[in-house]
Amino acid sequence: MAEEVKKAPKPVDVNSAKYKLGKIAADAYTDAFQAKKEGKIVAWVSSNFPVEIPETLGIATVYPENQAAGIAARGAGERMCNVAEADGYSNDICAYARISLAYAKLKECPEQEVAMPDVVLCCNNICNCMIKWYENLAQDLGVPMLMLDIPFNPDYDVPQSIIDYVSAQFWDVVAKLEELFGLKWDDDKFQEVTGFSCRASRAWLAATACAKYTPSPFNGFDLLNHMAVMVTARGKETAGEAMETLYKEYMDNHANGTSTFRTEEKYRIMFEGIACWPYLRVTSTGLKSRGINMVTTIYADAFGFDYNSFEGMIRAYCSVPNAINLEKSRDKRIKLCKDNNVEGLLVHTNRSCKLWSGFMYEMSRQIGEACDIPVTSFDGDQADPRNFSEAQYDTRVQGLVEIMDANKAAKGAM
Amino acid sequence: MTHTEIFEKLHEVALNPKAQMDAYLAQGKKVVLCAPVYTPEEIVHAMGFIPMGAWGGDRELNRAKEYCPAFLCSIAQSILELGMIGVYEGASAIIIPSLCDTLKTLGQNWKYAVKDIPFIPMTYPQNRKPAFGVAFTRAGYERVVAELEKLGGKFDNAALRASCEVYNRHNAAMRKLDEVLAKHPEVTAAQRSDAFKSAFFMEKSEHTAIIEELIAALEATPAGRGKKPILVSGILADAPQFNAILDEMGLYIAADDIAAQSRQYRTDVPAGDDALTALAEKFANMDNCSVLYDQEKLRVKLIVDTVKARGIAGVLVVMTKFCDPEEFDYVPIKRACEAAGIPVTIVETDRQMAHYEQARTNIETFRDMLMM
Ligand code: SF4
Ligand code: SF4
Numbered sequence: 001m002a003e004e005v006k007k008a009p010k011p012v013d014v015n016s017a018k019y020k021l022g023k024i025a026a027d028a029y030t031d032a033f034q035a036k037k038e039g040k041i042v043a044w045v046s047s048n049f050p051v052e053i054p055e056t057l058g059i060a061t062v063y064p065e066n067q068a069a070g071i072a073a074r075g076a077g078e079r080m081c082n083v084a085e086a087d088g089y090s091n092d093i094c095a096y097a098r099i100s101l102a103y104a105k106l107k108e109c110p111e112q113e114v115a116m117p118d119v120v121l122c123c124n125n126i127c128n129c130m131i132k133w134y135e136n137l138a139q140d141l142g143v144p145m146l147m148l149d150i151p152f153n154p155d156y157d158v159p160q161s162i163i164d165y166v167s168a169q170f171w172d173v174v175a176k177l178e179e180l181f182g183l184k185w186d187d188d189k190f191q192e193v194t195g196f197s198c199r200a201s202r203a204w205l206a207a208t209a210c211a212k213y214t215p216s217p218f219n220g221f222d223l224l225n226h227m228a229v230m231v232t233a234r235g236k237e238t239a240g241e242a243m244e245t246l247y248k249e250y251m252d253n254h255a256n257g258t259s260t261f262r263t264e265e266k267y268r269i270m271f272e273g274i275a276c277w278p279y280l281r282v283t284s285t286g287l288k289s290r291g292i293n294m295v296t297t298i299y300a301d302a303f304g305f306d307y308n309s310f311e312g313m314i315r316a317y318c319s320v321p322n323a324i325n326l327e328k329s330r331d332k333r334i335k336l337c338k339d340n341n342v343e344g345l346l347v348h349t350n351r352s353c354k355l356w357s358g359f360m361y362e363m364s365r366q367i368g369e370a371c372d373i374p375v376t377s378f379d380g381d382q383a384d385p386r387n388f389s390e391a392q393y394d395t396r397v398q399g400l401v402e403i404m405d406a407n408k409a410a411k412g413a414m
Numbered sequence: 415m416t417h418t419e420i421f422e423k424l425h426e427v428a429l430n431p432k433a434q435m436d437a438y439l440a441q442g443k444k445v446v447l448c449a450p451v452y453t454p455e456e457i458v459h460a461m462g463f464i465p466m467g468a469w470g471g472d473r474e475l476n477r478a479k480e481y482c483p484a485f486l487c488s489i490a491q492s493i494l495e496l497g498m499i500g501v502y503e504g505a506s507a508i509i510i511p512s513l514c515d516t517l518k519t520l521g522q523n524w525k526y527a528v529k530d531i532p533f534i535p536m537t538y539p540q541n542r543k544p545a546f547g548v549a550f551t552r553a554g555y556e557r558v559v560a561e562l563e564k565l566g567g568k569f570d571n572a573a574l575r576a577s578c579e580v581y582n583r584h585n586a587a588m589r590k591l592d593e594v595l596a597k598h599p600e601v602t603a604a605q606r607s608d609a610f611k612s613a614f615f616m617e618k619s620e621h622t623a624i625i626e627e628l629i630a631a632l633e634a635t636p637a638g639r640g641k642k643p644i645l646v647s648g649i650l651a652d653a654p655q656f657n658a659i660l661d662e663m664g665l666y667i668a669a670d671d672i673a674a675q676s677r678q679y680r681t682d683v684p685a686g687d688d689a690l691t692a693l694a695e696k697f698a699n700m701d702n703c704s705v706l707y708d709q710e711k712l713r714v715k716l717i718v719d720t721v722k723a724r725g726i727a728g729v730l731v732v733m734t735k736f737c738d739p740e741e742f743d744y745v746p747i748k749r750a751c752e753a754a755g756i757p758v759t760i761v762e763t764d765r766q767m768a769h770y771e772q773a774r775t776n777i778e779t780f781r782d783m784l785m786m
Contacts, residue, residue: 088748088760090733090741092485097742124540128515131540131707132742138709139746145709147541152518154535161553165539168546326522349483354738357483358519362526 017246021229024242028061028232032115035060041181042115044137046130047231048320049123049148052313053174055193055235057183062114063232064137067103068096072277072383074111081384094352095383097133104140119143119180121173125150126322127355144180146173150318152355156328158318166314193235194313200234201306203243208300210250211340216268217253219261220294221284224275230303266291267404270337272298272364273348273356278385279393286390286397287346296340301332322355330363330370337371344404346397347377351387374403417631420624421605427612428652431466432501434615438464439504444565446534447508448614449493449517450649451673451705453536454555456683456693458509459618460577461559461567467614468493468508469674471501472653472765481523487736488765489649490520497528506565509558511536513705514739534561540707542698551694559690574689581683584618587625588679592669594629596724599666600638603657606667610675611652642784643668645721647747648732649740650674653763655770656732663781665730669720671713672732677703704739713743714750721756727784728757730777735764757783 012019036042042060045051054061071080077095083102085091091098103109107116122134122145131147138145148169153162174185210217226246233239253259269287271294276283287294302321307313321329337345347364349357360377368375378396381387415423427434435445446458447468455465470492475482477498478491496502508531510521524533536558539550559569591609595601609628613621644665651657651672660667670676681700686692700706702713717729729751731744744760751758759780761773 088745090744092736093738093741128513128518128705129738132704132739135707135709135711136742136746139711147707147709149540149707151537151539152512154512154521154537161550165546165550168544169541172544172546326525351485354486354736355515355518358486358516359481359522361481361483362523
């Protein structure tokens with residue numbers, strides 16, 4: 001096909017947030033490979049484990065959830081799930097776990113390779129599924145597992161008993177890592193890392209809060225990609241810097257009346273749940289083609305690890321979205337909807353995630369009522385493509401549009 | 415009473431939890447529901463309430479669907495359903511621990527779906543063994559105590575210590591029963607299930623008395639013969655159709671690793687003056703369960719060891735559909751059994767299951783494997 005005329009690739013702007021963030025996310029994988037080569041310690045880590053620990057101790061990190069999302073987005077979710085299922089794992093199990101356990105077995109997947117771990121660091125503040133998944137990883141890979149247990153908090157505020165329990169475990173995990181691998185905790189380094197993490201978190205919160213402007217200076221689907229940096233690299237200096245660039249770009253967009261949502265923003269919605277990675281384009285186009293901008297998601301709030309004391313840090317890790325009760329989860333979303341002038345809520349009933357979806361019916365009813373907005377849900381899965389129907393998605397989104405239209409008309413008529 | 419008569423009595427109780435609850439209420443007692451997998455029943459008992467197991471029921475789900483997506487296990491969903499349709503009416507509260515993701519959501523839904531029965535959360539630590547874990551369990555228990563005080567319960571250290579002894583004695587009786595039943599293949603799977611299930615619906619000293627009587631009656635009876643001993647593992651194994659298939663296939667349960675059965679009774683409350691701390695230590699000492707963090711997968715080893723110790727022919731995993739903790743454990747259980755040359759089969763069940771053809775086929779193949 002020599003005669004095919006190739007379009008000149010768009011010049012890459014190495015100063016753009018998109019480039020910087022993409023590079024940080026990609027570097028996270030290559031850095032871990034490099035560390036492995038140099039004989040340094042590599043850990044597989046749950047997304048909401050306190051990164052302050054591995055970063056301070058100089059342990060290279062790999063985030064299996066992020067890897068699984070990447071694999072799913074590149075179309076290999078089903079293939080990897082099949083490998084796990086052939087070993088006896090039920091297809092009811094979270095697809096991230098199935099993909100990860102399949103990788104632990106095969107030790108290869110061209111869609112996203114990762115360095116193999118010397119230890120797995122588990123934190124269950126997002127789900128207890130994580131415990132079972134990591135237990136099996138540790139067994140299969142013959143590496144130690146360290147568990148930082150952050151229980152689901154049934155109360156609105158984090159009680160002192162949880163703070164004490166989690167704080168004690170924090171230092172216990174540090175001591176175990178020091179002992180296992182001959183590492184040394186350094187308080188100055190810890191201070192530095194917490195500084196990076198807070199800086200990245202502050203910039204993230206500021207950038208995502210730009211959705212308060214109408215039209216929003218960004219397409220909410222951007223967040224789903226940029227979030228990878230908050231998962232994998234928020235304890236690194238580069239993350240804060242790149243997030244600040246992102247914030248600045250969004251403010252510039254606002255000043256210039258531009259947006260990364262490159263069509264007229266007719267409706268503003270909140271998207272609830274993890275993205276359907278295998279159908280990112282379909283789900284995004286289904287909104288964009290109707291002029292719907294998904295201006296906010298709970299992720300906007302989820303990585304707000306901005307604190308000014310050790311206890312504040314522990315409290316932040318105890319307050320991640322899946323660790324909090326219905327009322328607190330609801331109020332955070334109501335705030336996002338109100339701050340960002342949201343007109344509708346689109347809920348992903350994610351078959352992989354029992355905890356996230358398990359009280360979503362009731363919570364979204366309450367959010368809809370409190371914000372006076374329509375709520376619609378669709379069935380899907382963040383990584384197993386077999387659990388999503390494009391037709392259903394389309395019908396549900398169309399239904400949401402119709403109610404939002406009716407609401408607009410009613411408001412206009414008043 | 416003969417053992418058959420005792421089994422009949424236990425069957426009555428197991429079949430009619432509602433009648434049991436109503437009878438306690440009629441005596442002026444207060445009932446507190448205890449959801450799976452573990453709750454501090456000793457505290458409930460010591461504070462003057464009747465702890466009543468709430469593990470759901472075999473019924474169709476209608477109302478629960480207003481709250482639960484279809485992929486939550488039927489145990490949690492049917493607990494909510496029973497709450498919503500008024501079956502638990504009269505109960506003073508429900509204690510729901512957050513030991514799995516589905517149970518976390520059950521507690522949250524309960525607050526809105528069943529407003530007239532207060533929800534008492536019990537938050538257990540997964541790092542339960544170190545001192546900080548024991549302290550956290552104790553704090554969770556204090557929270558339960560405070561909630562029960564609001565409902566008129568009174569806390570007293572000596573009373574709790576006494577209740578711990580009641581429960582320890584019951585544990586011992588249930589462990590002994592399990593040993594004795596292993597030598598009595600003529601006891602049906604349904605009878606065995608009734609003996610365990612009834613424990614959830616009776617005040618524990620009453621249940622201990624009847625189980626001790628059953629043990630004596632069984633020990634006085636010559637053992638039957640001719641069935642293949644198996645170990646069953648899972649959360650629940652109380653469905654009548656399922657148990658009937660085991661009997662029909664000539665299989666008998668010579669040991670169980672069922673959450674609603676033996677897992678409840680493996681660990682006693684240790685000695686100690688501070689009863690709440692002793693009770694927290696009991697939780698610290700518990701192991702061998704899919705909802706208790708277990709890096710070593712000791713549960714898998716226990717299954718293999720029990721099979722060997724009791725001369726058991728094979729392992730039948732009874733999988734409650736959508737129970738992810740058990741689904742994760744199944745793979746290592748299967749691998750370990752295969753490595754040890756132990757036949758292993760899985761059957762999926764749920765509380766709405768009307769058709770057991772698939773289960774029957776699997777169990778038939780399993781039986782054939784054992785006969786080889
Ligand atoms: S998708 Fe849900 S179940 Fe899976 S790892 Fe994430 S929080 Fe846990
Ligand atoms: S059956 Fe499994 S998923 Fe359901 S409540 Fe029990 S442990 Fe949780």
